Amino acid sequence: MSAVLRPLEQPQARLVLLGTGTVGSAFVARYQALQQRQLSLPSLQVVANSRIALACEDAPDAALSRARNAQRQGDTPIHRQEVGRLRAGDIVVDATASEAVAADHAPWLAQGIHVVTANKLGNGTALARAQQIGTASAAGEARYGDAATVGAGLPLLRSIRALVAGGDHVHAIEGVLSGSLAWLFDRYDGSQPFSACVREAAAAGYTEPDPRIDLSGEDVRRKLLILARAAGVPLEADQISVDSLVPAALAALDAADVDAALSLLDAPLAERLQQAQSQGLKLCFVGRLDGQGASVGLRALPQGHALAGGSGTDNRVAIHSDRYNTQPLLIQGPGAGAEVTAAALLDDVLNIVNR
Ligand SMILES: NC(=O)c1ccc[n+]([C@@H]2O[C@H](COP(=O)([O-])OP(=O)(O)OC[C@H]3O[C@@H](n4cnc5c(N)ncnc54)[C@H](OP(=O)(O)O)[C@@H]3O)[C@@H](O)[C@H]2O)c1
Known part of the structure; x- marks a missing residue:
């Protein structure tokens, strides 16, 4: 037909x-x-x-x-x-x-x-x-x-646009914007290698078929660009510094060879986890835009930090503005899935x- x-x-x-x-x-x-x-x-x-x-x-x-x-x-x-x-x-x-x-x-x-x-x-x-x-x-x-x-x-874009339309000035937006990375760093506690968590996430359908798309931070960069532009900030993609989790040797492989080489992720992430745990901090993959610039990458946050809450594939976003200047506006909830x-x-x- x-x-x-x-x-x-x-x-x-x-x-x-x-x-x-x-x-x-x-x-x-x-x-x-x-x-x-x-x-x-x-x-x-x-x-x-x-x-x-x-x-x-x-x-x-x-x-x-x-x-x-x-x-x-x-x-x-x-x-x-x-x-x-x-x-x-x-x-x-x-x-x-x-x-x-x-x-x-x-x-x-x-x-x-x-x-x-x-x-x-x-x-x-x-x-x-x-x-x-x-x-x-x-x-x-x-x-x-x-x-x-x-x-x-989640009411992210519409909240930012409503603030701007109401004359508010957004100073900073920071968030856990990738459901798959939120799930991975919620799951990863050192009891199994990071690559095993990636395979588990892929089997549950949380990652892209090629998990490097999530792990490179490119998806989070795009989301941060969309949020920034909604806040009236005319940001270009290359103005965001992105700290990819994918080592160069893994990035260079054909998609068909990625699964067999996922263990290349393990040592660098085990070190980051060990450092964070020794200071009582939690690893979160965060996109941030403020007066100093824009960045995407892994951060070690205190357990009580607004972006360290939630579980599973929850997205968590904090919006700082003139109106929300002492405490940010927080929006959290399931932000991934068909x-x-x-x-x-x-x-x-x-x-x-x-x-
Ligand atoms: N999966 C999620 O949970 C999720 C969550 C939020 C946002 N998204 C976004 O939603 C979009 C779709 O994701 P998905 O997971 O559904 O991807 P997917 O399963 O890979 O499906 C993509 C679809 O797009 C079709 N397509 C590609 N080029 C096309 C064209 N020129 N004209 C018409 N159709 C075309 C593909 O057709 P063929 O099969 O013929 O190639 C396929 O049916 C992506 O942009 C993704 O980032 C996905």
Whole structure:
């Protein structure tokens, strides 16, 4: 079945989902659950991945399942073809990690098409792209829903934007922004090598298939960029110093060889843990932005520190501002996982259609 948008008798927002992986699948499951609860949702017309686009008819789960198992069809970029059929007021949900899709966010907004995204490559890479997205959504009616990009829908971005809109001045933002690294340093107590914890996290689905993406700090850098820009700080990616946990010898390997070489992580991290424990401190992987600059890396924090609390994959973020100048505003909660991410995407979709 090829994807053809159904003609509508009266204009009503239509939805196209790009990405049928972990998050895209959770999105379809939640979409159908909300439909059963009689929530008024835009019609999900097409689900697409990099290989195929399929019309949903009345069974998005069946289209999703066929798309996940499909062979590649032709060379035309699927996302361009499908979104090209949309009109102003329709909604694209980006549940990919695709650079090519993120590059289209601003042009889609400029055409009046709303963009809701879990993909951090829109607001979390080059400043010029983030500014184009901001300008395109400010100039017209189309909205940019990015609640799923940081903290999987925890009220982080919206709190920062509300403070700024209320005239507050944000001085510093610091946080444990990676659910997988939060889990790893909660788990790692020296009773087993760090590499064993990484394998455990990978088996539970907490890390990317290549765990170097988490361990390098790149994901946290993108999240810190998104938070900084929401606070009105025009930060470039290279203004953040990133202290990667991945030794050069591990970074140089092909993805297929990484698992066998994970033990390269063990000695340096055992030393960091031993140093921290000897002073009664806890290791946390933190992104921080303040008047002095921006950094991402491992820190040893006192047990009572705001960022040392929580457990599992909890994200924890402290916001220091004029209003919150003696004690920071603290936001903590589950900030990783497909279900909460899909819920954040659907919150943004509903915000757009119900505004
Ligand atoms: N997993 C989580 O818990 C989580 C949490 C928060 C945010 N996120 C973010 O959510 C996004 C999706 O994550 P995921 O874990 O679902 O990834 P995933 O399982 O790898 O799925 C990615 C999907 O994107 C599709 N895709 C790639 N390029 C495309 C294109 N040009 N047009 C249409 N579809 C395209 C892929 O299609 P093919 O299969 O054909 O390649 C695949 O279906 C990422 O940006 C990730 O950082 C994930």
